[in-house]
Amino acid sequence: MIPAIQSELRKFLSTKMWWVLAIVTVGYVGLSALSTAWALGWLLTDGMASAGAGSEDVGMITAAMGDYHGMVYGMAASLGYFIAAMMGALAVTAEYRHNTIAVTFLAEPRRWIVVLAKVVAALPMGLILAVVAVVSALGLGALGFVVAGDATHLGDSSTWRLAGLQLVTLMLWTAIGTGLGLLVRSQVGVIIGVLVFTLLLEPILRMIFMIFESTRSISRFLPSAASEAAAGGESAYSLVSDTGTVDLLSVPQGILVLLAYGVVFGVAGYFLRVRRDVA
Template structure:
């Protein structure tokens, strides 16, 4: 079985399960609530419609780009989970055995999984961008804050967000190869993306030295590729928080490096092992 047939088989397997649309539905609800709620809060504070406890009106700078970036800053967990489960799920349900029997060339199977995850990652990115944009626009228009949809830079941000989500799908497949246990990879992804990295980036933001190191973290690299992050809101509001970012192209390169690294390590450790 060649690469095209393998890719077609991967898409067929995806569409015969509920995973793809359940993740998409959860992502829409999650991002819609966050962007709508936080967009309302920040826009209300900036315009004075919501009074801050200290009595002053905080200034966050341009609100639209950081709020739009919720699509990737928060939503990137979904293409990672999709890509990871695309591989680890096969070990969990023992469908990896007929997969390798149908196509004994394991690296062809892996390439097919990577490219299917990239395609679905881009699709998740498009949905995430649309959801974040809808919530942000509704909140900002309610308070008369510029949505910046007329600016070409905003649409470039949307395109880069879709690219970032596609790359996160690649990273997810690599994690699924490295950690083929379904429960373990889910816990690993959720723990790192929702707790470990956010805390590391928060802790690193009080000095330029640690901030320069933290910019190489995967989520920070993704934000650099997109060109905006919700952390910019805190930076603009406080003026004392240090937020360092890679250049956009280097952020994308870092994501590719992360994906390649975990995939190669996984290939050397688990992908070649015998299956029953």
């Protein structure tokens, strides 16, 4: 089992995929955090002042904005999760694409060990991307607040709790991606699948579920909702909720639901795909 995990990590680190995705993460998460922090920071300081708002108005609006620092710093997971999933998936589909999966199965013919090793190895792989994402969100987000003249709240314990939870969440997403890759096997299929599901299908499903009282509790179990719960409760969906808040699971529940997705995809991948002949 340990050789298999070591082999998976060497495979992962010996191609350029991980650092390409790390750069994408810095760009997407970091620049989003930077621009959002800058805009919000400016709006609540100079922007308000130049519009002639009094300190009472600013206080009221700031309160209505809620924890916008958390929203910016939470972008590592809320924006970065599909990159983590993609990374886990591509690590597997690259093996099928270049047929190195046959070499792997020759080295370890007990395929369930290979599957387990891939899912376990996804956690440290995910940690690399997670650190990049969290550093980008906190670093460039804080830079945005500084430039706008707002407080950074970097020293707050809530910020560091958020950072830690996001690391865990992104590691789990990499494992979920690994499971998906085992199930889909096709490189193009998994890229399109992850994008369509996370950016299109799931948001629609979630909104539909949130509209009806009877399905609202189910919406908490959708991957993005579980992810928000696991990452500390920041949700972009509060804007579309009639109560202004989103019903989410607790942090441990969120982590367990994400873990369950990873396990379900991995087990399904093993039984439906991995055991087949490699021709």
